[in-house]
Amino acid sequence: MDSLALGADLGPEPVVDEHSPVTLFVNGEETTLTVDHRATVLETLRERFGLTGAKKGCDHGQCGACTVLVEGRRINSCLLLAVTQDGATITTVEGLADGESLHPVQQAFVERDALQCGFCTPGQICSAVGMLREAADGRPSHITDPDTATGPVALDADEIRERMSGNLCRCGAYPRIVEAIEDVIE
Ligand code: FES
Ligand code: FES
Numbered sequence: 001m002d003s004l005a006l007g008a009d010l011g012p013e014p015v016v017d018e019h020s021p022v023t024l025f026v027n028g029e030e031t032t033l034t035v036d037h038r039a040t041v042l043e044t045l046r047e048r049f050g051l052t053g054a055k056k057g058c059d060h061g062q063c064g065a066c067t068v069l070v071e072g073r074r075i076n077s078c079l080l081l082a083v084t085q086d087g088a089t090i091t092t093v094e095g096l097a098d099g100e101s102l103h104p105v106q107q108a109f110v111e112r113d114a115l116q117c118g119f120c121t122p123g124q125i126c127s128a129v130g131m132l133r134e135a136a137d138g139r140p141s142h143i144t145d146p147d148t149a150t151g152p153v154a155l156d157a158d159e160i161r162e163r164m165s166g167n168l169c170r171c172g173a174y175p176r177i178v179e180a181i182e183d184v185i186e
Contacts, residue, residue: 022086026051027095035082042066042077045092053093053122057168064167067123067130068092074130076166093122096129105129108180116171124167128181131163155185 023032026049035044042059045051045068057065059078066078069091096103102110105128115121135153140146141162144153153159160178169177 020083022083024082024085025087025089027091037081037083039082040078041068041070041075041080041082041085041090044082045077045090051092051094054126055119055123057119057123062168063120063123064127065120065123067126067167069126069130072130072133074127091126093125096125103129104184105132105181108183109177112176112180112183114176114180115173116169120167120169120171120173124164124169124177127164127167128177128184131160132181132184135159135163155181157182 018037019034020037021032021034023030024044025031026045031049033044033048035048039048042054042056045054046056054068054077055065056078057063059066061076061079064076066076067074068077069075070077070080070085070088072089072091093106096106103125105125109115109121109125114124132155135155138151138153140153141159143158143162155163157178160181161174164177164181
């Protein structure tokens, strides 16, 4: 007979420590903190570091509003558990500027007025910064001609749109976002 069905005594619940210390290097500053194992990088940045630039749009890896740079690579921070990132270097939109000087991508977004409500903008900017590096490193996109992908990838408007396709803008500011990125490339 099934002992579970009889409500057999299975002993005490195992003790699970659901928190662990992690050290993160966020925007150039080293911080050690204890994180809940369920906390994402996005939640940790917003709620523990007070860095609210990255936004929780979908919380499912579909909109890109939460994009930040981890080790220089763009990631959806809503999909990444903070406890897995011990020792990681993270750059958010707040960490892109050099003192009073905006990052060139930030400056281009301002000059092109590449936003409307601005909700997606921090993610768009971080994604663009990561995307430009990926192209410079010769990493092809889905539409890159494999015969020419032997060095830095030239970014025309189609390449920019393809590479930025993970960042949605509900206001439809896409044309000016592309123009801003083209300005940086020039
Ligand atoms: S909030 Fe992370 S992809 Fe939408
Ligand atoms: S500017 Fe409003 S969602 Fe992009």
